[in-house]
Amino acid sequence: MTNLPRTISFLLMLWLCACSSKPYLLIKNVTVFDGQMVHEKVHVVIGDTLLLDVSEDLNPRVYDQVIDGTGMTILPPLLNAHVHVRSPENLQEALHSGVFGLLDMFSTDQRAQYLRSFNDSLRYSRFYSSNVGATVAGGHGTQFGVSIPVISDSLSGQTFVNNRIALGADYIKITHEQSMARMQPAQIKEITQAAEKHQKKVIGHISALTDGLDLITNGVHGLAHIWYRAGSIANQEQLKTIADRQAFIIPTLSVIEKVLERAKEIGVEDQYLSMEEVQLEVRKAHEAGIRILAGTDAPNYGLNYSTQLFEELALLKACGIPDQEILKMVTSNIYESFELKAFEKLEAGSPASFILVDGQPHKNILHLKANKRIWKNGTEIAS
Numbered sequence: 001m002t003n004l005p006r007t008i009s010f011l012l013m014l015w016l017c018a019c020s021s022k023p024y025l026l027i028k029n030v031t032v033f034d035g036q037m038v039h040e041k042v043h044v045v046i047g048d049t050l051l052l053d054v055s056e057d058l059n060p061r062v063y064d065q066v067i068d069g070t071g072m073t074i075l076p077p078l079l080n081a082h083v084h085v086r087s088p089e090n091l092q093e094a095l096h097s098g099v100f101g102l103l104d105m106f107s108t109d110q111r112a113q114y115l116r117s118f119n120d121s122l123r124y125s126r127f128y129s130s131n132v133g134a135t136v137a138g139g140h141g142t143q144f145g146v147s148i149p150v151i152s153d154s155l156s157g158q159t160f161v162n163n164r165i166a167l168g169a170d171y172i173k174i175t176h177e178q179s180m181a182r183m184q185p186a187q188i189k190e191i192t193q194a195a196e197k198h199q200k201k202v203i204g205h206i207s208a209l210t211d212g213l214d215l216i217t218n219g220v221h222g223l224a225h226i227w228y229r230a231g232s233i234a235n236q237e238q239l240k241t242i243a244d245r246q247a248f249i250i251p252t253l254s255v256i257e258k259v260l261e262r263a264k265e266i267g268v269e270d271q272y273l274s275m276e277e278v279q280l281e282v283r284k285a286h287e288a289g290i291r292i293l294a295g296t297d298a299p300n301y302g303l304n305y306s307t308q309l310f311e312e313l314a315l316l317k318a319c320g321i322p323d324q325e326i327l328k329m330v331t332s333n334i335y336e337s338f339e340l341k342a343f344e345k346l347e348a349g350s351p352a353s354f355i356l357v358d359g360q361p362h363k364n365i366l367h368l369k370a371n372k373r374i375w376k377n378g379t380e381i382a383s
Contacts, residue, residue, distance in 0.1 A: 024045060024046065024047055024052075024061075024063050024064050024065075025045070025046040025063065025064065025065045025066075025067070026043060026044070026045055026046075026063040026065070026066045026067070027043070027044045027046070027066075027067045027069045027072075027074065027356065028043045028044075028058060028066060028067070028068060028069060029041055029043070029068060029069050029070045030042060030043070030044060030067075030069025030070070030072050030073065030074055030356070031069070031072070031073040031074070031360060031362075032044065032054060032073070032074045032346060033073060033074070033075050033076070033324070033327055033331075033346075033361070033362050034054075034076065034345045034346040034347060035076045035328070035331050035332035035335070035344070035345035035346060036328065036332055036345060038324065038362050039054070041056070042054055042055060042056055043055055043056070043057070043058045043059075044069075044074060045059065045063075046352045046375065046378060047352070047378065048352075048378055049351060049352055049377045049378040050349060050350065050351060050352050050378065051346060051347065051348060051349065051350050051351070051352050051354075052348060053348050054346065054347055054348055055348075067356070069356065071358065071359070071360075072356055072357060072358055072359070073356070073357050073359065073360050073361055073362065073367075074346065074354050074355065074356055075098075075327070075331070075354060075355045075357060075361065076331045076332070076343070076344075076345060076346045076353075076354060076355075077098075077099075077100030077101065077331065077343055077353050077354070077355070078098050078099050078100060078309065078330050078331060078355065078368075079099065079100060079101040079102070079103065079294075079330065079331065079334045079335070079340075079343065080094065080099050080101070080102050080103065080294065080295055080296055080298070080305070080309050080330075081103045081250045081293040081294060081295035081334045081337075081338075082103060082105050082224055082225075082250045082252050082293075082295025082296060082297050083102045083103065083104055083105070083295065083296060083297065083298045083299075083305060084104055084105060084106060084107065084297070084298070084299065084300070085102055085104045085107065085111075085115055085127060085129070085305075086111075086299065088115065088118050088124060090102070090299075090305045091115070091118055091124040091125040091126075091127060091305075092123060092124055092125070093304065093305045093306050094125035094305045094306055095123060095124060095125040095374070095376070095381060096306065096374070096381065096382070097306035097307055097309070097310075098355040098357075098368075098372055098374050099125055099305070099306060099309055100125055100126060100343070100353060100376065101125055101126040101127075101128065101334075101340070101342070101343065102125050102126070102127055102128070102305065103128045103129075103170075103295065103334070103338065104127065104128060104129035104130065105129075105130055105133070105173050105203065105205070105224055105297075106130060106132065106133040106141060106173055106175075106205075107129050107130070107131060107132065108131070108132060108146060108148070109131045109132055109164075109167045112127075112129040112131045112167070112168065112169070113167060113168055115127045115129070116129075116168060122376060122377065122379060122381075123376075123381060125305075126342055128170040128171070128338070128340070129169065129170060130164070130169055130170070130171050130172055130173035130203065131164050131167055131168070131169040132148045132149065132164070133148075133173035133174065133175050133205070134151055134157065134160055134161075134172065134173065134174045134175070134183070134191055135148070135150055135151065135174075135175045135181075135183075136150050136151050136152065136181050136182070136183055136187070137150050137152065137181060138180060138181035139175055139177065139180050139181045139182060139183070140175035140176075140177035140180045140205060141175050142180075143180075149163070151183060151187055151191075156190065157187050157188075157190035157191035157194055158190055158191075158193075158194040160191065160194075161191055161194035161195050161198065161200075162194065162198075165198050165200065169200070170200075170338075171195075171200050171201040171202065171203060171338065172191060172195045172200055172201070172202045172203070173202075173203050173204075173205065173224070174188060174191060174202060174203070174204045174205065174215065174220060175204075175205040176188075176204050176205060176206050176211045176214065176215055177205060177206070177207060177211075178206075178207055178208040178211055178229060179207070182211070185214065185218055188214070188215060188218040188219070188220070189218045189219060192218060192219030192220060193219065196219070201221045201222065201337070201338060201339070202219065202220045202221050202222075203220065203221065203222045203223070203224050203250075204216075204220040204222070204223055204224065205224045205225060206223055206224070206225055206227060207225060207227065207228055207229050208227055208229040208231075208232050209227035209229070209231075209232035209233070209234055209238065210232075211227075212227055212242075213238060213241060213242075216241065216242050216245055216247045217241070217245075220247070221247055221248070221337075222247055222248040222249065222250065222293070222337060223247065223248070223249045223250065224250050224252070224295075225250065225251065225252050225255075225256065225297075226249050226251040226252075226253075226256070226278065226281055226282055226285065227273075227281065228256050228259070228260070228272055228273050228278045228281075229271065229272060229273070230270060230271050230272055230273060232273060232281070233273075233277070233281070234281060234284060234285070236288070239284060239285060239288035239290065240288065242285070242288070242290050243288050243289045243290050246291075247290065247291075248290065248291040248292070248293055248333070248337045249282075249285055249290055249291070249292055249293070250292075250293045250294070250295040251278075251282050251292065251295075251316070252295050252296060252297040252312075253278065253279065253282070253312060253315035253316065253319075254296040254297065254298075254303055254308055254311060254312045254315065255296065255297035255300050255301060255303065256275070256278055257275055257315065258300070258301035258303075259272070259301075260272055260273075260274070260275055260278075262301075279315070279318055279319040279320075280319070282316065282319045282321075283319040283320045283321060286319070286321050286325070291333050291336075291337060292316070292321075292329050292333065293329055293333050293334050293337055294309065294312050294313060294316065294326070294329045294330040294333075294334070295312070296308045296309055296311075296312045307369070309330065310366075310368045310369050313326050313329075313330060313365045313368060314365065314366060316329060316365075317365050317366070323361065323362055323363055323364060323365045324362040324363075326365045327361060327362055327365070331343075332345060351377055352375055352377060352378040353375060353376045353377055354374075354375055355372050355373070355374055355375075356372060356373045356374075356375075357370055357371070357372040357373075358370040358371045358372070
């Protein structure tokens with residue numbers, strides 16, 4: 001399953017073992033989902049901070065600890081592609097459920113800088129953020145009573161982007177909410193072009209299909225939320241437009257479900273699609289070849305940073321998407337879409353950060369709710 005020839009992989013394992021002082025863990029007869037493919041009845045050797053070997057052949061060396069992985073599955077780090085992190089405790093909460101990374105989609109610059117200081121800590125989930133998002137006066141993000149910069153005659157999109165990058169932003173966020181003031185196409189284009197110079201992704205908040213298409217055609221790389229406003233039913237040509245631009249979508253079905261429930265309570269449900277219609281849009285997008293990423297939009301509506309991600313995956317399953325594809329949506333799809341260097345597929349030589357879960361989530365994603373053990377950089381983390 002590794003790109004290295006088997007003999008080279010074996011020699012690498014021996015060399016790494018000789019150089020390390022930590023005990024060696026063998027997890028035998030286990031299923032491994034490496035981020036793309038499933039490998040059954042393999043043996044995984046963990047050393048210092050790396051996976052030393054993943055093979056169908058069991059090396060005869062003596063191991064310090066052996067776990068029988070029969071009926072269990074090893075998974076690469078799970079990530080949540082859409083949250084708003086409030087405190088370091090949120091990062092701890094996430095990691096203890098096997099969520100190794102949180103992608104924050106709008107924060108103050110000061111808070112984002114503070115939360116990044118925990119990224120090298122063993123017992124915290126890794127934090128990424130756009131810092132403050134790009135909006136205009138009266139736009140989404142200005143309603144929360146916090147002073148934030150807005151795109152205007154005195155603050156260009158290029159300056160906004162340059163300022164965010166200088167303050168450590170990992171990507172750029174644009175808000176384009178139908179119910180509030182929105183940017184002009186030229187402003188969107190200026191932001192995406194400025195971000196491109198810094199090799200940064202741009203993600204756009206939407207609730208309507210037309211707004212999503214406006215963002216994508218002006219250079220935005222991904223959509224935060226799938227469209228859920230009334231009338232937002234995508235045709236094949238529109239889906240092809242998104243797919244051809246290799247844009248991705250973070251549906252956030254968890255929060256959309258809450259929005260629709262609230263809309264029904266106050267009698268405005270006719271302004272939105274039904275949940276069944278929203279889930280059909282997600283399925284259509286997936287079938288059109290659009291990359292889907294799993295995210296929840298916690299803590300909105302009281303959503304947590306841990307187990308809610310598993311509920312999000314269950315909602316994606318209800319869209320009619322195969323379980324193994326959903327596993328990609330919570331792992332490699334996120335790694336690749338955001339070009340996250342800290343995360344990669346599981347193979348010999350990769351970081352020993354993984355989850356061991358009872359069951360086979362590639363056949364039934366709900367097995368992710370079962371008992372699990374978590375290792376980060378070779379150290380088991382108490383769940």
